[in-house]
Amino acid sequence: MLPNFIIIGAMKCGTSSLYHYLRLHPEVGMSEIKEVDYFVAENNFDRGAAWYESQFKGDFKKYGEASPNYSKAHYFTGVPQRMYELLPDVKLIYLVRDPIERIISHYTHNYSEGREHRSIEEVLDGSRDNHYLMCSKYHWQLKHYLNYYPADQILVMPSYILKDQRRRALERIFGFIGVEKAYYNPAYGEQKHATSQKRRKGRVSRFILESPVIKTLKHFIPDSIKDPVKRLTRPPVAKPTLPPALRHELTEYLRPDIDQLRTFSGYSFERWDM
Template sequence: MINKNQPSSLQKKQQKILPDFIIIGAMKSGTTSLYYYLNSHPEISMSRDKELNFFIAERNWQKGLNWYQSQFRGNAKIYGEASPNYTKYPGWVGVPKRMYQVLPHAKLIYILRDPIERIISQYVHQYASGTENRSITEALADFENNPHNYYISRSRYYFQLKQYLEYYSLSQILVLTSEELANYPHKVLSTICRFLEVSDDISSIDYRGKFHRSFHKRRKNALGNAIAELPLMSQLNDLPAPIRFHLDKLIYFPFSTAIKKPKLDQDLRDKLISYLEDDINQLRECTGKEFSDWCI
């Protein structure tokens, strides 16, 4: 039986692999779970590290194409990666253009989530990491005067998708939602497989696992942050992600506090919904999808 993750001797000598598809976002919308689900498909091999961020000039673009190709190994039918930062415009600009220059025939998957819930989840993620110290109300205070607010811009899904439609046809992009994936995993994964032109027999995929669930996150205290800086801890990054997640919980649990899901006051929630409504309606018109599970 062929091991898709084990390159043959001929591949090692000759083959330089580029991905056939990319999960481009959205952040906190199930990209990690989808990465692992697809990696367990016998005909699909995902990049060893989930987020390569290659097409971002300020991140890994300067490492060159050979570096990017080296991230894909094995003997699979198709290859993929998942970098939700690819839909962080205008934080990162020029991503679709660079991607198209290298991968004009690639298929793109854009998994979305209720825009308000995604904002809250991203806030929890940033707060847990220590990169956000404000309340959620303070973090969103300027959104009406700042359309590029870090939290809001990633929930402007049509605004993000539009950047890709300058280069890719809509037929190359599959738009789906984390709500669909959670409620109808078999149906959604079969749809993805047909889009990627691989077998839609998903019996090998264990889709019970959930990864990076924001509302289970904890924030490290000073001692926890000190432990995280120890050289030994960086070696955890070389472990498979499911093992790394569990070790993280075991190591840092005594040195962290649970984060409660923040509540938006009704006035702020109403303003966010009103602000995002036009974008989501344009998304509906573009994709033909209803997004009936969302609050907008």
């Protein structure tokens, strides 16, 4: 029982929402955990194919998972090759978002988690092959898959369509993976994982919150207790604004890649300022 489709990314583009929506389809079985990361050698590949297969349970027509780390070829190498050797017929879904807004969201996420301590200007000024930028080079990421998979096994989906035209987006995705595309659940009308006020973890709180004991217990602590504690112990994080000159510089740098993505996907990405 191996997956028929995989959401390969991109990070901060709606993969958690799509994972949730797909779980609601009666013909779809999603992995027990969202980010299985099996094909990332540094994470779970050594666990073996039997472990990977064990992540998919139940009696469904199609099975899938969602691991945004699969579209970080600059950081995790060899993912498409390992995937192809096990799953040559798998369908790949790639969610994409305005590349500059994705970078800002990615930075804000890392800053709030206590993984990033520099300003966004420090992060982005200078090197053009840093982690934040490379995750937004969508066509460059896809090229690594196109060395193994034909284009008709890859679906690019703009996140703004999934958000604002959800029925249209889900019909296309359901049809692509081979399940009843007319299916619609009333819960699809709800906005999942909507952006909320980010709060910054300090080094001590991050150490405590990421301990195995706390990670286990937090699932049993109600939000009515967790939320006030977060507000008291973690300062709010404001979404940064890029200086106009830096935004223009990054846009010009990313534009050739986005133009290639337009050609590949058939989408104009008219809402992007590119």
